[in-house]
Amino acid sequence: MKVTHNTTNFIPLTFILIGIPGLEEHGLWLSIPFVSVYLLSLLGNCILLFILKTDRSLHGPMYFLLSLLAANDLALPSTTVPRMLGIFWLGYLEISFAGCLTQMFFVYSFLVVESGILVAMAFDRYVAICYPLRYSSLLTSAILEKIATVVIFRAVIAVLPFALSLSQLSYCKSSVISHSYCDHMAVAKVACGDVRFDNILGLVVSLSISGFDLLAIGMSYVMILNAILRLPSKHARHKAFSTCGAHVFVILIFYTPAVFNFATYRFGQKTIPHHTHVVSANFHILVPSMLNPVVYGIKTKLIRQRVVHILHKGGLQFWRLY
Numbered sequence: 001m002k003v004t005h006n007t008t009n010f011i012p013l014t015f016i017l018i019g020i021p022g023l024e025e026h027g028l029w030l031s032i033p034f035v036s037v038y039l040l041s042l043l044g045n046c047i048l049l050f051i052l053k054t055d056r057s058l059h060g061p062m063y064f065l066l067s068l069l070a071a072n073d074l075a076l077p078s079t080t081v082p083r084m085l086g087i088f089w090l091g092y093l094e095i096s097f098a099g100c101l102t103q104m105f106f107v108y109s110f111l112v113v114e115s116g117i118l119v120a121m122a123f124d125r126y127v128a129i130c131y132p133l134r135y136s137s138l139l140t141s142a143i144l145e146k147i148a149t150v151v152i153f154r155a156v157i158a159v160l161p162f163a164l165s166l167s168q169l170s171y172c173k174s175s176v177i178s179h180s181y182c183d184h185m186a187v188a189k190v191a192c193g194d195v196r197f198d199n200i201l202g203l204v205v206s207l208s209i210s211g212f213d214l215l216a217i218g219m220s221y222v223m224i225l226n227a228i229l230r231l232p233s234k235h236a237r238h239k240a241f242s243t244c245g246a247h248v249f250v251i252l253i254f255y256t257p258a259v260f261n262f263a264t265y266r267f268g269q270k271t272i273p274h275h276t277h278v279v280s281a282n283f284h285i286l287v288p289s290m291l292n293p294v295v296y297g298i299k300t301k302l303i304r305q306r307v308v309h310i311l312h313k314g315g316l317q318f319w320r321l322y
Helices: 024-054 061-078 081-090 097-130 132-138 141-167 184-189 196-229 234-267 274-299 301-321
Strands: 003-005 010-012 014-017 094-096
Touching (some): 014 097, 024 081, 061 097, 094 097, 097 196, 141 184, 141 196, 184 196, 196 234, 234 274, 274 301
Antiparallel strands (some): 014 094
């Protein structure tokens, strides 16, 4: 493998992504669930964005944040799946050093953005339930745009050190990455020299982002629960709980595999096969993106009615053709 070098480090011209370690010969069959989930994710989020864009009754603060979530769920799996299918279908294993760092940057940026949007949605539910009469005045378009800007800016600031740190390492070992995409620690493992700083950096940033976001969401729901329990009627309490149902499902869908991946990667390296880590990491990116529009489509009455209307109208037009 040719390398370019200066006085301090050696950088490979390309890395080799092997896909799912130990299962390379089954790549064609493995691609079926991945491409199926990916296509369903694209379809579901495109439909959701179309509904949110075209229906004026769905232009409130909650739906603005939901549109951000759907847009992020379109982008996140698109950073990994097309490249993975190139490995499975075409045997296209090489990725440039710059391309690898770029992919890693966008994967983690979109994950951090997803987490930030969930925090913003928890704040939205808190304002809607605890201050219903001031909801529209507190969450104005200007405030929502500032929230979106902060969420994106935070992701860039949090993830940029990963790419900068990896760009300074010396890669004089094998350039084969035992993963289907450029995961931070998978790339660090092929570097030579001391990578403890990268391990610590990854741990600190992951715990800081996830810890802060989960704490913020938890505090929001403690105040929400306290407000709901003070409502006078059972019907009002049930309605308030139902407005939070979809968001709670989405939180569980996103953070449960995240916690599992973190725990198994940090503490299960010797007991859990590496291909399990890789598959789990990919489904952490894919499954929430596919399920989020389904959850909101089922749990949100206005969206559900709009989807039923579109399907009914489309079905009538189909039958008229025949």
